[in-house]
Amino acid sequence: xxxxxxxxxxxxxxxxxxxxxxxxxxxxxxxxxxxxxxxxxxxxxxxxxxxxxxxxxxxxxxxxxxxxxxxxxxxxxxxxxxxxxxxxxxxxxxxxxxxxxxxxxxxxxxxxxxxxxxxxxxxxxxxxxxxxxxxxxxxxxxxxxxxxxxxxxxxxxxxxxxxxxxxxxxxxxxxxxxxxxxxxxxxxxxxxxxxxxxxxxxxxxxxxxxxxxxxxxxxxxxxxxxxxxxxxxxxxxxxxxxxxxxxxxxxxxxxxxxxxxxxxxxxxxxxxxxxxxxxxxxxxxxxxxxxxxxxxxxxxxxxxxxxxxxxxxxxxxxxxxxx
Amino acid sequence: xxxxxxxxxxxxxxxxxxxxxxxxxxxxxxxxxxxxxxxxxxxxxxxxxxxxxxxxxxxxxxxxxxxxxxxxxxxxxxxxxxxxxxxxxxxxxxxxxxxxxxxxxxxxxxxxxxxxxxxxxxxxxxxxxxxxxxxxxxxxxxxxxxxxxxxxxxxxxxxxxxxxxxxxxxxxxxxxxxxxxxxxxxxxxxxxxxxxxxxxxxxxxxxxxxxxxxxxxxxxxxxxxxxxxxxxxxxxxxxxxxxxxxxxxxxxxxxxxxxxxxxxxxxxxxxxxxxxxxxxxxxxxxxxxxxxxxxxxxxxxxxxxxxxxxxxxxxxxxxxxxxxxxxxxxxxxxxxxxxxxxxxxxxxxxxxxxxxxxxxxxxxxxxxxxxxxxxxxxxxxxxxxxxxxxxxxxxxxxxxxxxxxxxxxxxxxxxxxxxxxxxxxxxxxxxxxxxxxxxxxxxxxxxxxxxxxxxxxxxxxxxxxxxxxxxxxxxxxxxxxxxxxxxxxxxxxxxxxxxxxxxxxxxxxxxxxxxxxxxxxxxxxx
Numbered sequence: 036x037x038x039x040x041x042x043x044x045x046x047x048x049x050x051x052x053x054x055x056x057x058x059x060x061x062x063x064x065x066x067x068x069x070x071x072x073x074x075x076x077x078x079x080x081x082x083x084x085x086x087x088x089x090x091x092x093x094x095x096x097x098x099x100x101x102x103x104x105x106x107x108x109x110x111x112x113x114x115x116x117x118x119x120x121x122x123x124x125x126x127x128x129x130x131x132x133x134x135x136x137x138x139x140x141x142x143x144x145x146x147x148x149x150x151x152x153x154x155x156x157x158x159x160x161x162x163x164x165x166x167x168x169x170x171x172x173x174x175x176x177x178x179x180x181x182x183x184x185x186x187x188x189x190x191x192x193x194x195x196x197x198x199x200x201x202x203x204x205x206x207x208x209x210x211x212x213x214x215x216x217x218x219x220x221x222x223x224x225x226x227x228x229x230x231x232x233x234x235x236x237x238x239x240x241x242x243x244x245x246x247x248x249x250x251x252x253x254x255x256x257x258x259x260x261x262x263x264x265x266x267x268x269x270x271x272x273x274x275x276x277x278x279x280x281x282x283x284x285x286x287x288x289x290x291x292x293x294x295x296x297x298x299x300x301x302x303x304x305x306x307x308x309x310x311x312x313x314x315x316x317x318x319x320x321x322x323x324x325x326x327x328x329x330x331x332x333x334x335x336x337x338x339x340x341x342x343x344x345x346x347x348x349x350x351x352x353x354x355x356x357x358x
Numbered sequence: 359x360x361x362x363x364x365x366x367x368x369x370x371x372x373x374x375x376x377x378x379x380x381x382x383x384x385x386x387x388x389x390x391x392x393x394x395x396x397x398x399x400x401x402x403x404x405x406x407x408x409x410x411x412x413x414x415x416x417x418x419x420x421x422x423x424x425x426x427x428x429x430x431x432x433x434x435x436x437x438x439x440x441x442x443x444x445x446x447x448x449x450x451x452x453x454x455x456x457x458x459x460x461x462x463x464x465x466x467x468x469x470x471x472x473x474x475x476x477x478x479x480x481x482x483x484x485x486x487x488x489x490x491x492x493x494x495x496x497x498x499x500x501x502x503x504x505x506x507x508x509x510x511x512x513x514x515x516x517x518x519x520x521x522x523x524x525x526x527x528x529x530x531x532x533x534x535x536x537x538x539x540x541x542x543x544x545x546x547x548x549x550x551x552x553x554x555x556x557x558x559x560x561x562x563x564x565x566x567x568x569x570x571x572x573x574x575x576x577x578x579x580x581x582x583x584x585x586x587x588x589x590x591x592x593x594x595x596x597x598x599x600x601x602x603x604x605x606x607x608x609x610x611x612x613x614x615x616x617x618x619x620x621x622x623x624x625x626x627x628x629x630x631x632x633x634x635x636x637x638x639x640x641x642x643x644x645x646x647x648x649x650x651x652x653x654x655x656x657x658x659x660x661x662x663x664x665x666x667x668x669x670x671x672x673x674x675x676x677x678x679x680x681x682x683x684x685x686x687x688x689x690x691x692x693x694x695x696x697x698x699x700x701x702x703x704x705x706x707x708x709x710x711x712x713x714x715x716x717x718x719x720x721x722x723x724x725x726x727x728x729x730x731x732x733x734x735x736x737x738x739x740x741x742x743x744x745x746x747x748x749x750x751x752x753x754x755x756x757x758x759x760x761x762x763x764x765x766x767x768x769x770x771x772x773x774x775x776x777x778x779x780x781x782x783x784x785x786x787x788x789x790x791x792x793x794x795x796x797x798x799x800x801x802x803x804x805x806x807x808x809x810x811x812x813x814x815x816x817x818x819x820x821x822x823x824x825x826x827x828x829x830x831x832x833x834x835x836x837x838x839x840x841x842x843x844x845x846x847x848x849x850x851x852x853x854x855x856x857x858x859x860x861x862x863x864x865x866x867x868x869x870x871x872x873x874x875x876x877x878x879x880x881x882x883x884x
Contacts, residue, residue, distance in 0.1 A: 091439075109730075
């Protein structure tokens with residue numbers, strides 16, 4: 036049910052794209068409006084979310100410790116998984132962001148011969164790393180649309196990323212992206228537990244990303260001849276002087292519309308999960324709460340034993356025969 | 359070995375969808391509501407529970423607004439809470455890491471869906487478009503049924519933080535559980551197994567509700583017991599002003615078995631190194647039941663520790679073996695009840711070590727002190743006195759995952775026993791599994807829950823029992839010492855539970871001791 040809703044939602048966006056792409060005079064204005072509106076909502080939405088996170092305080096020092104603490108000189112301190120300084124904690128956050136360290140611990144418990152056996156399982160880590168890094172490369176390569184001449188590093192990235200197969204021009208990163216999206220989607224449907232917990236948003240985000248990357252890959256393969264036009268158009272958008280007379284290919288509008296939907300959806304969805312890592316007090320605080328006092332900004336006085344409203348408390352040294 | 363009473367189909371597959379309608383309160387799985395007397399002792403709001411199979415509460419008028427106001431306030435007060443409401447990607451990694459899911463196969467008893475109970479309400483009221491598109495955002499309005507589900511599932515999370523180790527976006531479901539329980543508390547819904555020790559703690563300063571004279575008696579009789587076993591008369595100072603150290607330990611150590619053998623171990627150690635310390639009859643508890651209910655209650659119940667330290671004029675605090683107590687002391691005490699400028703950095707007189715990592719809080723774990731003594735070779739030991747045992751070590755959740763104290767207790771065990779083996783790698787250290795009774799769930803009525811939640815831990819013990827003949831599980835937590843003996847009898851059989859300092863006390867050669875005939879349990883030595 037949730038899956039069909041998600042398919043319908045993505046199909047609807049796709050349909051809107053196809054209709055708009057079919058009307059030649061609508062194509063360019065639609066691309067301009069979609070670009071500005073979606074990027075605007077994306078930027079404002081992200082700032083809004085970050086502001087909300089920043090406004091919330093961190094009252095307690097609650098890092099999760101995954102290694103030996105710094106205590107005695109004779110014991111080897113695990114600096115990476117149990118940092119006792121801010122720089123160590125920053126390092127830990129970096130490891131989470133860049134290498135998905137927590138996901139490396141993934142394992143499967145199974146009952147075998149009456150006991151539970153744990154098997155390491157790195158598949159999800161591999162797929163997630165592939166997905167996120169492929170997405171990063173694809174996004175970096177899009178930057179080339181905004182520069183003329185293309186900076187050396189971006190051009191170099193394009194050269195190693197592109198290859199030809201049976202005459203078609205393909206990009207390794209976008210194929211990897213497509214493959215990892217399929218793998219994640221397959222996992223979400225195949226693994227009964229994950230299917231059980233999935234909501235509309237989980238299917239929708241994956242399907243939308245799938246549509247975006249398919250349309251992007253198609254453009255990459257078949258719209259090379261329009262590259263100059265698209266580049267000119269993208270450049271004009273970035274300068275806030277949209278080239279209204281540009282004749283953009285229909286596929287570009289479809290891709291642009293799907294990306295627009297993704298950008299609009301992004302700030303208000305689980306896709307903002309990076310904040311959960313970077314701003315997260317269980318990772319970004321050092322485990323030094325006994326060495327340095329962590330200040331709670333909204334600390335307030337409370338009724339302690341001697342001022343509690345119930346039965347009067349017992350004083351030190353007194354004999355209390357009543358109970 | 360006792361017959362398994364519960365049929366467990368571990369890790370079987372769920373059916374249906376996760377946002378199904380009702381839950382059935384399954385007897386044996388949940389904690390009963392608190393009594394009015396306990397809640398009123400603490401001066402907290404109280405809603406009487408209607409005693410029916412489907413537990414129900416007479417809620418105060420306007421309870422929806424109270425909950426929503428409370429949620430809004432906490433979204434601003436706790437960044438962790440807001441982030442954890444926003445960032446779950448439902449990857450499902452946490453599900454088979456949660457001990458109660460492994461032991462029950464109920465997919466709703468997993469970190470992700472426990473959090474989802476709260477997230478559904480969050481999305482409806484606080485996320486953009488939640489109220490207008492509840493079908494796509496999957497937000498749910500707050501209903502009485504929601505609270506019943508919250509009570510059922512938030513009091514089935516032991517706050518062990520195991521899920522947070524694996525979550526790729528760092529969601530700590532213990533935080534969500536703590537906030538969920540706080541919100542329930544605002545409208546007067548509390549669990550009895552939390553409120554009873556909390557009320558006791560508020561009245562007497564310890565969870566068992568023991569009066570000062572009872573504490574004094576318990577300590578005196580422990581000293582006599584130790585004298586019978588070792589022939590050495592030890593002094594147990596109580597409420598002595600001007601001592602260097604305040605020794606803080608869970609009250610269970612004084613009154614329960616097998617905790618009491620650990621107490622004998624402490625007393626022997628303190629005597630041997632000539633520690634200048636005192637017990638307190640008011641701060642006779644470190645384990646803070648407030649933490650299972652609300653941050654405010656945790657702060658209230660934690661206050662006597664520094665108050666007593668100041669009153670007695672001690673210079674630093676030494677803490678005994680206890681899990682939740684060390685979560686509170688390590689991560690909350692200084693922030694909540696500090697600053698503690700009147701204390702100084704803990705220091706070991708015998709070795710000269712200054713424990714800089716405990717400088718501001720002025721509180722040291724006894725395992726840190728002992729490991730340092732052993733590292734410097736200051737304790738004469740005869741490990742053969744523990745030869746009856748093949749020992750494995752259970753990392754108690756909070757000292758492992760909220761503190762990182764992994765090697766100190768192992769150092770002690772390697773010195774004090776001759777046969778020490780580790781359980782499988784995914785069940786120890788930061789991956790340690792819950793005993794099934796943490797987070798205030800150590801009740802009578804939820805026996806089935808405790809057996810199910812502790813099932814993975816029991817299976818890990820069974821593994822090393824089969825492979826190495828392990829017959830003793832060492833741990834450093836008072837809740838463990840209550841719950842694990844029952845759990846291991848139920849699933850494994852023939853494995854006893856002991857505190858690390860009981861084993862140290864067995865091995866420690868006291869000055870002027872007689873030839874020991876028995877260990878600290880009073881059982882003949884091999």
